[in-house]
Amino acid sequence: MNKWDCRSAKIGDNLPELLIETISRTKLALYAGASGDHNPIHIDTDYTKRIGLSDVIAHGMLIMGYLGRVLTNNLNQNQILEYGVQFSSITNIGDKLACSGIVKEILNNKKNKIIKLELKVKDQNNDTKLKGYSLIKTS
Amino acid sequence: MLDRSLINKNYPTVKFDVEKQRLKFFAKATGQTDPIYFDEIIAREKGFPSILAPPTFLTTVAYEQNNPNQYIYDLSVNMKDVLHAGQIYKYHSLVFAGDIITMDSKIKDMYDKKNGSLEFVEFESLYTNQNGKLVVESLSTLVIR
Numbered sequence: 001m002n003k004w005d006c007r008s009a010k011i012g013d014n015l016p017e018l019l020i021e022t023i024s025r026t027k028l029a030l031y032a033g034a035s036g037d038h039n040p041i042h043i044d045t046d047y048t049k050r051i052g053l054s055d056v057i058a059h060g061m062l063i064m065g066y067l068g069r070v071l072t073n074n075l076n077q078n079q080i081l082e083y084g085v086q087f088s089s090i091t092n093i094g095d096k097l098a099c100s101g102i103v104k105e106i107l108n109n110k111k112n113k114i115i116k117l118e119l120k121v122k123d124q125n126n127d128t129k130l131k132g133y134s135l136i137k138t139s
Numbered sequence: 140m141l142d143r144s145l146i147n148k149n150y151p152t153v154k155f156d157v158e159k160q161r162l163k164f165f166a167k168a169t170g171q172t173d174p175i176y177f178d179e180i181i182a183r184e185k186g187f188p189s190i191l192a193p194p195t196f197l198t199t200v201a202y203e204q205n206n207p208n209q210y211i212y213d214l215s216v217n218m219k220d221v222l223h224a225g226q227i228y229k230y231h232s233l234v235f236a237g238d239i240i241t242m243d244s245k246i247k248d249m250y251d252k253k254n255g256s257l258e259f260v261e262f263e264s265l266y267t268n269q270n271g272k273l274v275v276e277s278l279s280t281l282v283i284r
Contacts, residue, residue, distance in 0.1 A: 033164065034167070034199070035202065051219070066169060071194065072171065073172075081230055082228065083227070
């Protein structure tokens with residue numbers, strides 16, 4: 001896989017945008033099984049209706065997993081020092097998500113050049129689902 | 140107001156065998172495509188001991204226990220008022236199929252904003268591998284409305 005050349009990164013550079021296939025119940029069921037998070041709010045519409053939600057909602061951690069692919073698609077995973085997100089709004093069935101990353105800061109410590117990326121997930125209405133960041137080492 | 144005496148409360152250690160099939164299932168469910176997440180032979184050709192665990196994989200460890208949400212119950216709040224507001228991972232080493240991970244968790248901090256109308260709980264999990272090396276630190280922030 002071709003990795004992004006982060007050694008020549010400049011502030012404001014964008015990582016390639018990652019589009020996620022439409023969120024479906026199947027995707028949530030698969031993630032429930034794979035992660036072990038069987039909370040019925042993500043998989044059982046009978047349950048969600050009982051608690052006043054018209055449908056299941058996505059696991060926040062699934063969306064964090066998708067956004068993490070902006071890192072793993074473009075970097076070697078051992079370059080990732082830190083990866084964090086804030087969950088801003090709920091992801092629903094039918095949402096179409098776009099994951100993006102931009103170089104926010106370049107920090108130099110004694111050993112390494114560290115890049116701070118600003119990460120984001122937006123939906124088809126330009127609503128922000130997740131805001132995140134990552135610290136990556138360049139070597 | 141939350142019971143601040145819960146700060147530093149520790150939770151039982153969870154032990155987790157990182158299995159190939161589980162890693163592949165997780166990689167598929169999160170849409171990974173690089174064969175280092177699926178194919179042990181290719182992972183070895185790249186110099187790894189086995190299939191690589193994706194960055195958020197260790198979230199699965201918490202669900203190995205009977206009551207993964209025990210710390211939320213301990214807060215004595217209504218589950219519907221609790222939101223997972225934030226998640227941070229700090230990485231020290233990669234995790235591979237075949238590793239045995241130990242998770243030690245505690246309530247790390249509590250604080251409030253907006254004159255106490257929003258309360259925050261920070262829950263920390265430290266993940267150590269079979270060689271006693273700290274591999275990943277996790278900090279989850281819950282907000283109670």
